[in-house]
Amino acid sequence: MVSRLRMRPRQRLVDLGCGTGGAGLWLARALGAELDGIDIPPVAVSLADRRAHQFLPAGRATFHVGTLGETGLDSASADGVICADAFSFAPDGRAALEELRRIPRPGARALITSPDRHPASSKPWDRVGLELEAEGERPHVPGMWRRLYRLWADHEDELRNVLGEAQAERMIGEARRRAPEMDYRRFSVATVRRPA
Ligand SMILES: C[S@@+](CC[C@H](N)C(=O)[O-])C[C@H]1O[C@@H](n2cnc3c(N)ncnc32)[C@H](O)[C@@H]1O
Incomplete structure (x- = not known):
């Protein structure tokens, strides 16, 4: 994931469906990135917030309540996006896809992991103007x-x-x-x- 995102230090990573911060905090630390996380339950967002200092210097991570379809983030504001095992929960897949297209700046990448029976490549990325750059299995x-x-x-x-x-x-x-x-x-x- 680190190499696929192709981000530089201090760039902005967005974690959609961040839960208690899991993947986003690890990746932001590995990348030297700033992190924004979005999830629905306020309790998850506040737990993520409380864990942030274990991974990143103060002020480098913020977590907000939002949904995959309505993140509240600015357009073209992310240098990288991850959505770890959360995309398939979106009740409105089209709205979530459009957010995924709207949030990254032009040229930036989003990584979406899929825990469902269909490979992530079967999602209609091209319908919202996203290019599928790579797909890999997570055999572990x-x-x-x-x-x-x-x-x-x-x-x-x-x-x-x-x-x-x-x-x-x-x-x-x-x-x-x-x-x-x-x-x-x-x-x-x-x-x-x-x-x-
Ligand atoms: C399997 S957990 C993954 C959490 C985190 N990404 C991780 O890897 O640890 C799925 C997450 O998706 C969130 N989620 C489900 N539906 C969502 C939606 N419509 N918008 C935002 N987050 C959602 C859940 O609250 C949960 O935190």
């Missing part, structure tokens, strides 16, 4: 989820104690349901570019 991802699900199952009692019944139940249910899917799921990453 199913193994990562299998290991994580096994850990949840092995630590079920601890999860119930620490997170409470309802949350632990959701996680154990997800692990049971999704672990078998990891045998056939394909995880991919697409690099798209706003034409210069």
Whole structure:
């Protein structure tokens, strides 16, 4: 992802569907970039905000509430965009695509990882004027989820104690349901570019 974004230090990276900051904070640190993150739940945005100092100097990361279809960011304001395992949640795919086209400056790239059954290259990037520059598989991802699900199952009692019944139940249910899917799921990453 670092090499595909082709960014220079102090340029601006936008993380759409940033969750608690995960991928964006790691990448911004690796790239020496400034970071803007967008997600829906205020609690995710505030957790991301609280973690930022572990990765970046003060003032180099900001997180806002917004959606993939309505980010509130200025047009052509990003030197790179990532959307890690979030794009497929957009209720209005067309609006999310248009935001992906609007936010990067001309020539800048967006990386979209896809956790669904369809490869990221099957998305209609060209309909909004984005060029598909590259697509790659993430072959390590199913193994990562299998290991994580096994850990949840092995630590079920601890999860119930620490997170409470309802949350632990959701996680154990997800692990049971999704672990078998990891045998056939394909995880991919697409690099798209706003034409210069
Ligand atoms: C699987 S998590 C990935 C989080 C983060 N990108 C990461 O890699 O750690 C999916 C994220 O997408 C966010 N999300 C779902 N629908 C969204 C939408 N319409 N607009 C913005 N974010 C959304 C969720 O709140 C969640 O944080």
